[in-house]
Amino acid sequence: MAEVLSLHDAVARYVDDGATVAMEGFTHLIPFAAGHEIIRQGKRDLTLVRMTPDLIYDQLIGAGCVKKLIFSWGGNPGVGSLHRLRDAVEKGWPHKVEILEHSHAAMACAYEAGAAGLPLAVLRGYIGSDLPKVNDQIKFIECPFTGERLAAVPSIRPDVSVVHAQKADRKGNVLVEGIVGVQKEAVLAARRSIVTVEEIVDDLEATPNACVIPGWAIDAIAVAEKGAYPSYAHGYYPRHNRFYKEWDTIARDRDSFNAWLEENVYNAGGAS
Amino acid sequence: MSLEYTSAEMMTVTAARALENGTTCFVGIGLPSEAANLARLTHAPDVVLIYESGTLQTKPDVLPLSIGDGELCETALTTVSVPEMFRYWLQGGKIDVGFLGTAQIDRYCNLNTTLIGDYTAPKVRLPGGGGAPEIATNAGEVFITLKHSRRTFVDGVDFVTTLGFGRDGKGRDGVPNIGKGPTRVITDLCVMKPDPETKELVVVSLHPGVTAEQVQEATGWEIRFAEQLETTAEPSEKELEVLRELKARTERHHSGE
Numbered sequence: 001m002a003e004v005l006s007l008h009d010a011v012a013r014y015v016d017d018g019a020t021v022a023m024e025g026f027t028h029l030i031p032f033a034a035g036h037e038i039i040r041q042g043k044r045d046l047t048l049v050r051m052t053p054d055l056i057y058d059q060l061i062g063a064g065c066v067k068k069l070i071f072s073w074g075g076n077p078g079v080g081s082l083h084r085l086r087d088a089v090e091k092g093w094p095h096k097v098e099i100l101e102h103s104h105a106a107m108a109c110a111y112e113a114g115a116a117g118l119p120l121a122v123l124r125g126y127i128g129s130d131l132p133k134v135n136d137q138i139k140f141i142e143c144p145f146t147g148e149r150l151a152a153v154p155s156i157r158p159d160v161s162v163v164h165a166q167k168a169d170r171k172g173n174v175l176v177e178g179i180v181g182v183q184k185e186a187v188l189a190a191r192r193s194i195v196t197v198e199e200i201v202d203d204l205e206a207t208p209n210a211c212v213i214p215g216w217a218i219d220a221i222a223v224a225e226k227g228a229y230p231s232y233a234h235g236y237y238p239r240h241n242r243f244y245k246e247w248d249t250i251a252r253d254r255d256s257f258n259a260w261l262e263e264n265v266y267n268a269g270g271a272s
Numbered sequence: 273m274s275l276e277y278t279s280a281e282m283m284t285v286t287a288a289r290a291l292e293n294g295t296t297c298f299v300g301i302g303l304p305s306e307a308a309n310l311a312r313l314t315h316a317p318d319v320v321l322i323y324e325s326g327t328l329q330t331k332p333d334v335l336p337l338s339i340g341d342g343e344l345c346e347t348a349l350t351t352v353s354v355p356e357m358f359r360y361w362l363q364g365g366k367i368d369v370g371f372l373g374t375a376q377i378d379r380y381c382n383l384n385t386t387l388i389g390d391y392t393a394p395k396v397r398l399p400g401g402g403g404a405p406e407i408a409t410n411a412g413e414v415f416i417t418l419k420h421s422r423r424t425f426v427d428g429v430d431f432v433t434t435l436g437f438g439r440d441g442k443g444r445d446g447v448p449n450i451g452k453g454p455t456r457v458i459t460d461l462c463v464m465k466p467d468p469e470t471k472e473l474v475v476v477s478l479h480p481g482v483t484a485e486q487v488q489e490a491t492g493w494e495i496r497f498a499e500q501l502e503t504t505a506e507p508s509e510k511e512l513e514v515l516r517e518l519k520a521r522t523e524r525h526h527s528g529e
Contacts, residue, residue, distance in 0.1 A: 026325050026354050027340025051354070052402075075399030077338030078301055086397045101386075104324060105358040105406035112355040124363050127409045127450060128382075128435030128443040131401060134391050148448055178345045179325045181354050211353075232342055241337045241526040 002172025002195070002215040007227075010194045010220040011037045014160045015046075018067075022049040022158040022190065023056060024111075026181030027077060028234060030056050031164040033227035034196050036265045039063040049158055051107045051182065052077070055230065055247050058084040059265070061097055062257050068098040070156075072107045079244055083251040093254065100135055106153045111182045113155035114189025125151040161190035164228045165213075166235060167204060168197045172215025175204045178234025180211045187213055196224035198236050277507050279460040280419075282479050284310055284515060285507040287371075287417040287458040296320040296368045298361075298407050301339045303417045304371035306518075307458075309335060313514050322361065324403040326352045335522040343525075358403070362410045370411030370451075372404055373418050376429045379472050379493050380443070381416065381436025381454035383408070384429035391431065404434040413452040420459035420490045427493040437471035461487050463504060467496070477502040 005013070015021060015038055023031050035056040038046075047068040048057055055076065060066055062084035074085050088097040102110070109121035122141065132138040132151075141152045163183045165176045174195050176183050187193045195218050206212050215221075226233075230240035230247075250260045277285075287307035291297060293316040299308045301323075309332065312319050320329050325340035329349035336344050345351045352361070361367065375398050376384035385404060389395030408414050418424055428439070436454050437443050444450050453471075457464040463477040475487055476498045484497055507515075 027338045028325070028342070028345070071400065073400050073402035074397075077340075078336070081397075081399070089397045090394060101400050103401045103405040104354070104403040105363070108355040108358045112359075123359075123406070124410065124449060125406045127405075127447060128432065128438050129401070129405045130386075130432040131405065178342065179327065179340050179351055181326070181340075184353070185355060234342055234345060238342055239338065241341075244337065245526070 002168070002218040002221045004172065004200070005220045005222055007033060007037050007196060007222040007224050010222045011041055014192045014194055014219060015043055016159070017043055018045045019159040020047040020049060022156065022161040022186045024050060024161065024163050024182050024186040025228065025231065026051065026179055027054070028179040028181065028232060029164045029176070029183065029228045030054055030231035031162050031196055031227060032056050032229060032231065033224035034162045034164070034194065035060055036268065039065060039261070039265050049156055051104055053082060053085060055082070055244065058082040058251055059261065061085055061088050062094070062251065063261060063265070064094045066097050068100065070100045070102070072102045072104045076244060076247060079248050083248070084257060087254070100137060101131065102135065102138070102153065103131065106138070106151065107156070108182055110153050110156040111185035111189055114157045115185040118155055120152050120154055122150050122152050156189055158186070158190040160192040160194065161186040162194045162196070163187060164196045164224065164233070166197065166233055167199050167201050168195065168215070168221045169201055169204050172218055172221045173204060174213040174215070174218065174221070175206050176211040176213065184211060184213055188217060192219045194220045194222060196222045196227045198225055198227065198233055199223065275506065275509060275512060277512055279479070281507060281512060281515060282504070283417065283419070283458060283460040285511045286463060286479070286504055287415065288314065288511070290415050290456055290458065291316050291319055291369065294318050296322065296366060298322050298324070298367045298370045298411055300372045300404070301336065303373050306335055307417060308371055309518065310511065310515050313518065314511055322367065324354070324357060326354050326357045328352060328361070333521065334525040335518065337526050358406060362406060365410070367411040368413070370407035370414045372407060372414060372416050372434070374416060374424070374434070376424055376426050377416065377418065377457065378426055378429045378436070380438060380441045381457065381466060381471070381473060382429050382432045382438065383416070383434040383436060384431045386431040386433045388430055401433045408434045408436070408453065409450050411451050413455045415456055415458065416454055417458045420461040420487065422490060422492050425491040437466065441471040461490060472496065474498050475501065477504045479504045480506055
């Protein structure tokens with residue numbers, strides 16, 4: 001049953017050093033507030049899983065929280081590189097980050113398989129790609145019925161998944177609207193889950209087929225207003241595209257990144 | 273009468289014309305998205321645009337900066353989860369055309385968006401595969417658009433992120449349930465198509481004012497030219513007007529909050 005905690009307490013209780021953490025949200029509803037809380041609490045040696053690392057993992061990597069990254073597209077969408085990710089991979093700053101890369105299709109299937117309690121996902125993928133040569137977690141199997149060669153990847157089973165959503169009701173049931181990405185799959189695939197929300201309401205007013213995650217399938221709910229900023233929360237605030245462009249300059253340089261982190265994360269307090 | 277236009281506009285208009293009305297197109301971000309939306313706003317009002325964020329049959333008023341901008345969801349017929357997008361819609365065979373960009377391409381249309389240099393010690397780390405590896409094999413066919421230069425058109429990509437026709441042109445031979453692969457490549461200089469037999473890229477059309485020498489100069493291998501080399505039709509006044517309005521709207525939108 002979901003317990004309503006402060007963001008500080010939810011992260012302190014469920015995100016351990018060395019854990020495998022998935023913070024999802026496909027461009028939309030990226031849990032930035034939770035990411036910043038992880039940075040503030042100085043978590044270390046995390047294995048981070050996310051289809052699109054985006055600015056949130058660029059920040060966690062630059063802040064030194066990350067040992068390994070599992071991803072499928074590591075750019076600043078529509079802008080260019082994630083400079084902190086590149087600096088870690090190319091030059092080992094602030095330390096070397098091990099990477100394991102997939103395609104989107106494989107990661108989406110792997111989350112789904114995790115939610116379904118299966119050990120692997122099967123897809124018609126990676127044909128002719130060099131990715132299987134550099135990622136030993138990509139294998140090929142033969143379909144027992146047709147003989148077709150298909151790709152197989154292990155399912156994603158994070159220690160903890162963190163997602164952001166529009167709202168929860170007082171029992172901790174969560175409504176996700178708009179681009180739902182792999183939010184539900186990430187929560188159901190994980191051993192523990194934290195959902196940050198814009199607000200807690202009396203009634204979700206969900207339509208019958210809405211994407212609702214029941215409170216009893218979630219461990220912690222934490223209110224984080226504007227918790228997805230500078231990404232967006234459909235119906236609440238738009239994506240701050242200008243900030244995504246500005247990030248290119250901020251993150252390109254180690255000193256300007258550190259200054260940004262100091263001002264906007266370490267000294268920003270966060271909800272205690 | 274000749275209109276004033278840039279080589280970038282020529283590329284976008286030519287790429288847009290490649291999309292027929294009614295086509296179901298899985299759209300990559302950037303140049304493909306610009307071309308696909310220009311097509312929708314001109315000759316192909318019923319083209320079905322699908323983005324990997326799960327937005328199905330979307331009609332954005334401004335070009336999205338990211339693959340998952342709110343604009344895409346608000347103007348879509350419906351929005352599905354990302355696993356559903358890749359499994360049912362793409363892998364399920366519902367996509368006619370995958371429209372991709374790339375950082376590097378070789379003579380057999382293999383695409384590299386992973387890195388420059390060696391995998392374990394990359395000179396330049398690029399974003400990676402994203403949706404492209406499966407778009408390129410599960411879509412009925414693939415259009416590719418990118419700027420033409422020796423940096424992008426290389427003699428052997430550093431890494432095959434996404435299959436064109438393999439290092440030897442035979443990468444799709446005998447593979448069941450695979451799309452036709454790349455059928456045209458549109459740049460700011462010309463249009464290329466794979467040779468039907470060898471799958472090696474052949475220049476079939478030069479944009480107005482562009483010479484074969486210019487294309488060769490911007491290509492990292494000795495590129496072939498079709499015997500019947502055509503000249504690409506110039507952009508129309510309408511196409512340029514719609515494209516410029518779209519880009520101006522987009523610029524205003526993304527420079528705000």
